[in-house]
Amino acid sequence: MKLDLDFQEKFEQRHIAPNQQDTASMLETVGVSSMDQLIEQTVPAQIRLKNPLNLPPAKSEFDYLNDLKVVASYNKVFKSYIGQGYYDVIVPGVIQRNILENPGWYTQYTPYQAEIAQGRLQALLNFQTMIVDLTGMEIANASLLDEGTAAAEAMFMQYSLRKNADAKIFFVSEDVFPQTIDILKTRSAPYGIEIQIGDHREVELTDKMFGAIVQYPAGNGAIYNYADFAQKGHEKGIKLTVVVDLLSLTLLTPPGEWGADIVVGTSQRFGVPMGFGGPHAAFFATKEEYKRSMPGRIIGVTIDNAGNYALRMALQTREQHIRRDKATSNICTAQALLAIMAGMYAAYHGPKGLKKISERIHGLTVLLASALNELGYDQKNEFFFDTIQLELGDLLNSIHAEAVNNEVNFNYKGSLTSISLDETTSLEDVLILVKIFAKVKGKTIHDLNIAELKSAVESQFPSELVRTSSYLDHPVFNTHYSEHEMLRYIKSLEAKDLSLCHSMIALGSCTMKLNATTEMVPVTWAEFSKMHPFAPIDQVGGYMQIFNELNNWLSEITGFAAMSLQPNAGAQGEYAGLMVIRAYHMDRGDHHRNVALIPSSAHGTNPASAAMAGMKIVVVKCDERGNIDVNDLKIKAEEHKDDLSCLMVTYPSTHGVFEESIIEICQIIHNNGGQVYMDGANMNAKVGLTSPATIGADVCHLNLHKTFCIPHGGGGPGMGPIGVAKHLVNYLPGHSVVDINHEKSIHAVSSAPWGSASILIISHAYIAMMGGEGLANATRYAILNANYIKARLEKSYPVLYSGSAGRCAHEMILDCRSFKSFGIEVTDIAKRLMDYGFHAPTVSFPVAGTLMVEPTESEPKHELDRFCDAMIAIRSEIEEVENGTADKVNNPLKNAPHTSAVVTANEWEHPYSRQTAAFPLPYVAAYKFWPSVGRVNDTFGDRTLICSCPPVESYAEEAV
Numbered sequence: 022m023k024l025d026l027d028f029q030e031k032f033e034q035r036h037i038a039p040n041q042q043d044t045a046s047m048l049e050t051v052g053v054s055s056m057d058q059l060i061e062q063t064v065p066a067q068i069r070l071k072n073p074l075n076l077p078p079a080k081s082e083f084d085y086l087n088d089l090k091v092v093a094s095y096n097k098v099f100k101s102y103i104g105q106g107y108y109d110v111i112v113p114g115v116i117q118r119n120i121l122e123n124p125g126w127y128t129q130y131t132p133y134q135a136e137i138a139q140g141r142l143q144a145l146l147n148f149q150t151m152i153v154d155l156t157g158m159e160i161a162n163a164s165l166l167d168e169g170t171a172a173a174e175a176m177f178m179q180y181s182l183r184k185n186a187d188a189k190i191f192f193v194s195e196d197v198f199p200q201t202i203d204i205l206k207t208r209s210a211p212y213g214i215e216i217q218i219g220d221h222r223e224v225e226l227t228d229k230m231f232g233a234i235v236q237y238p239a240g241n242g243a244i245y246n247y248a249d250f251a252q253k254g255h256e257k258g259i260k261l262t263v264v265v266d267l268l269s270l271t272l273l274t275p276p277g278e279w280g281a282d283i284v285v286g287t288s289q290r291f292g293v294p295m296g297f298g299g300p301h302a303a304f305f306a307t308k309e310e311y312k313r314s315m316p317g318r319i320i321g322v323t324i325d326n327a328g329n330y331a332l333r334m335a336l337q338t339r340e341q342h343i344r345r346d347k348a349t350s351n352i353c354t355a356q357a358l359l360a361i362m363a364g365m366y367a368a369y370h371g372p373k374g375l376k377k378i379s380e381r382i383h384g385l386t387v388l389l390a391s392a393l394n395e396l397g398y399d400q401k402n403e404f405f406f407d408t409i410q411l412e413l414g415d416l417l418n419s420i421h422a423e424a425v426n427n428e429v430n431f432n433y434k435g436s437l438t439s440i441s442l443d444e445t446t447s448l449e450d451v452l453i454l455v456k457i458f459a460k461v462k463g464k465t466i467h468d469l470n471i472a473e474l475k476s477a478v479e480s481q482f483p484s485e486l487v488r489t490s491s492y493l494d495h496p497v498f499n500t501h502y503s504e505h506e507m508l509r510y511i512k513s514l515e516a517k518d519l520s521l522c523h524s525m526i527a528l529g530s531c532t533m534k535l536n537a538t539t540e541m542v543p544v545t546w547a548e549f550s551k552m553h554p555f556a557p558i559d560q561v562g563g564y565m566q567i568f569n570e571l572n573n574w575l576s577e578i579t580g581f582a583a584m585s586l587q588p589n590a591g592a593q594g595e596y597a598g599l600m601v602i603r604a605y606h607m608d609r610g611d612h613h614r615n616v617a618l619i620p621s622s623a624h625g626t627n628p629a630s631a632a633m634a635g636m637k638i639v640v641v642k643c644d645e646r647g648n649i650d651v652n653d654l655k656i657k658a659e660e661h662k663d664d665l666s667c668l669m670v671t672y673p674s675t676h677g678v679f680e681e682s683i684i685e686i687c688q689i690i691h692n693n694g695g696q697v698y699m700d701g702a703n704m705n706a707k708v709g710l711t712s713p714a715t716i717g718a719d720v721c722h723l724n725l726h727k728t729f730c731i732p733h734g735g736g737g738p739g740m741g742p743i744g745v746a747k748h749l750v751n752y753l754p755g756h757s758v759v760d761i762n763h764e765k766s767i768h769a770v771s772s773a774p775w776g777s778a779s780i781l782i783i784s785h786a787y788i789a790m791m792g793g794e795g796l797a798n799a800t801r802y803a804i805l806n807a808n809y810i811k812a813r814l815e816k817s818y819p820v821l822y823s824g825s826a827g828r829c830a831h832e833m834i835l836d837c838r839s840f841k842s843f844g845i846e847v848t849d850i851a852k853r854l855m856d857y858g859f860h861a862p863t864v865s866f867p868v869a870g871t872l873m874v875e876p877t878e879s880e881p882k883h884e885l886d887r888f889c890d891a892m893i894a895i896r897s898e899i900e901e902v903e904n905g906t907a908d909k910v911n912n913p914l915k916n917a918p919h920t921s922a923v924v925t926a927n928e929w930e931h932p933y934s935r936q937t938a939a940f941p942l943p944y945v946a947a948y949k950f951w952p953s954v955g956r957v958n959d960t961f962g963d964r965t966l967i968c969s970c971p972p973v974e975s976y977a978e979e980a981v
């Protein structure tokens with residue numbers, strides 16, 4: 022027997038599901054003789070890449086992790102006392118393993134299909150309840166991207182709600198974290214909002230101000246009482262946003278009790294690792310009366326068709342189109358998974374546990390302060406929670422050197438140094454800090470009486486700001502203390518939700534592909550998860566290497582000169598890219614260029630982002646084949662040639678087609694002085710075959726949580742880095758704390774310099790293990806899988822739009838509008854799919870009344886077949902309604918989804934069988950996924966909006 026010593030495990034064969042035999046049979050069904058022929062018929066020749074991607078050879082999973090361990094060792098995990106919005110945490114093991122590291126949670130999609138998403142909806146409702154309780158506000162959303170952008174959203178909400186149209190000034194306390202101020206600068210500029218930075222104790226409030234923002238405790242650690250400030254502001258019509266430290270609110274009077282209108286912040290220190298900047302869930306809480314202006318998603322309580330408690334995303338009509346150019350926010354992907362973790366952390370510790378954690382942090386900080394005081398140091402903060410501030414004068418350098426010797430980091434800012442303690446800080450840690458400070462003064466710890474100092478520790482809060490109100494009283498925060506209870510609670514919620522662990526989720530435009538375990542593993546390695554984003558650059562060599570490589574690889578893939586890894590989601594990338602274009606025009610003296618041309622088929626975030634970048638939106642028509650109407654584009658580009666800023670175009674189009682006129686389209690824009698922004702959501706149809714630069718774009722974002730394998734996490738995290746052509750590199754986003762600035766950088770778009778840095782590793786792993794040819798093959802298979810589904814389904818459902826050779830790209834639109842004439846809506850099909858064990862494809866985007874299907878390369882043929890079989894079976898059910906065999910109202914489609922309670926009830930009053938209801942095809946029996954509630958009632962929930970956990974009894978009464 023000859024033995025193959027060169028055998029190498031290939032990750033590509035794990036990621037791309039169809040095998041050789043299946044490929045042959047799929048190509049045959051599609052009607053082509055080879056993969057090459059299919060690609061020739063699909064991707065226009067003039068935009069195809071001439072050369073394969075120049076990327077390093079693919080690594081096996083085993084080799085990748087071994088090599089990455091070495092890279093990880095270039096990150097030095099010092100103990101971080103830097104604070105500034107990022108704190109080390111103890112992630113409860115039960116949460117780390119069963120949520121953060123669990124595909125049952127992290128491969129979920131955004132909970133649009135509520136009936137198979139009740140678990141995460143409940144977990145997010147817990148998060149909202151926690152935020153409402155701790156902040157003392159009335160209503161909270163289910164997360165935002167980070168603290169800085171949450172503050173910017175707050176500023177903008179205050180601006181939209183202003184009564185006096187002339188009020189253009191936004192007062193910003195100088196003690197707000199610098200990275201937050203940076204983002205406020207970015208976001209205010211396009212609207213002509215004037216940022217006035219100053220001391221809240223001295224500023225003169227005027228009616229030219231529409232809003233103000235302060236931080237509590239302040240960025241320097243001091244606790245101020247802002248009650249008077251809030252009241253004086255209100256007298257002048259000025260609304261107040263308060264950025265808070267969530268943990269401190271277990272001890273401090275919450276802003277809701279002293280006059281805040283909006284409260285924002287991050288929930289990072291509720292058990293979510295720092296991860297060198299993210300991902301973490303920010304929050305946004307406000308008053309009931311502003312609920313319709315609140316950005317982000319809100320989870321609300323409603324009932325299902327049997328009258329039972331059910332949850333769903335509330336006020337969805339508000340979000341559906343993100344209100345296009347009337348948008349007040351472009352938030353789409355947020356931070357669901359991290360919000361879920363933070364809510365679980367609160368459920369695990371409960372109000373008493375959280376209070377104990379806060380008290381210990383505060384107590385140790387007081388001890389540290391008094392020890393340093395004894396040593397003769399000048400501590401500035403009269404009142405504080407976890408942060409002290411020192412004027413070190415001449416001793417600064419010696420303290421710094423001694424701190425490095427002891428592998429600890431402080432926050433150095435000019436002559437002031439601050440030290441922030443966290444949940445992981447022990448008494449021993451505090452003694453190490455005391456020793457450092459003693460040594461520099463030529464003393465030792467024995468010169469102090471630590472025992473005496475310890476016994477004298479008292480809280481250092483202004484007496485009127487000691488919290489007296491209770492919080493987290495709901496049973497959900499008071500029952501899961503034992504690990505078994507917590508484990509079972511997490512598992513019981515997980516069991517209600519359909520994820521990629523169960524079946525394919527063929528969401529058009531969302532690219533629900535494999536999130537490989539090997540890609541996920543490093544995210545929780547300490548070398549990556551315990552890094553503070555503002556750690557000195559010489560301690561973060563591992564991350565720098567990963568960013569450099571990722572920057573080079575993504576540049577190669579897009580054909581661009583450089584990337585910015587800062588934007589935390591696709592829509593943030595859009596915004597960043599448009600701001601870069603804006604800066605480019607301004608720099609060239611073209612201040613007036615502010616028109617964005619956007620095709621009518623664009624995703625709602627496109628016009629929303631353009632509006633946020635201060636642009637005027639001009640809509641370009643699409644023709645009957647779904648392509649951009651080139652004539653209309655030309656007319657509008659010429660009409661606006663003096664003030665044209667850019668075109669925003671999704672390619673391949675949101676209709677799933679490679680438009681052949683794309684090069685001409687880009688030329689028209691350039692000829693009229695504009696730039697081309699490409700929305701990269703559909704990059705999974707392009708990688709390795711064509712590129713944004715090849716079609717003529719100047720900027721594009723990549724949704725790393727679509728094309729590059731970051732899991733969707735039930736609605737976030739995500740990453741939306743942007744790539745730009747050479748002439749735009751100088752304008753890429755900078756940062757106010759970490760120097761990543763180019764010559765003419767725009768201000769930051771995210772709190773952290775490299776956004777949600779820790780999950781960039783996932784995309785790095787994917788590219789490294791696929792290699793150039795593997796990535797191109799993934800694209801080929803994404804196209805094959807889509808065309809296979811198209812071939813199998815087009816006799817049952819008309820496929821809207823295809824290329825000139827009849828091919829779709831990586832997704833297709835199934836037209837369901839004709840069923841409406843006999844009462845079947847596209848929603849009925851979406852809900853009926855649940856009975857067959859599937860999550861619906863994208864409903865009504867980009868065309869109302871249709872389904873958009875995107876299978877991705879990671880689905881094997883037999884899974885595609887199961888899905889097609891279900892769709893075809895549903896088509897026969899529709900036909901029975903059409904020809905009158907089935908009842909118009911009482912049929913499996915209208916009653917879908919069927920819960921186990923309904924199917925096993927003693928009463929059964931439907932003209933079809935229980936088996937038809939729950940096991941409509943033989944394969945369903947092998948693995949049945951039961952929706953946990955019947956069809957949810959949206960209008961009921963929106964009428965009486967309940968966005969935090971209702972007391973169980975009160976709810977039962979109401980529903981009756």
Ligand SMILES: *Cc1c(COP(=O)(O)O)cnc(C)c1O
Pocket residue numbers: 352353354530531590591592593624626627671675700702703724739741
């Ligand atoms: C997903 C998507 C976006 C928005 O991306 P997020 O990461 O959710 O912000 C924008 N455009 C298109 C076409 C998309 O599919």
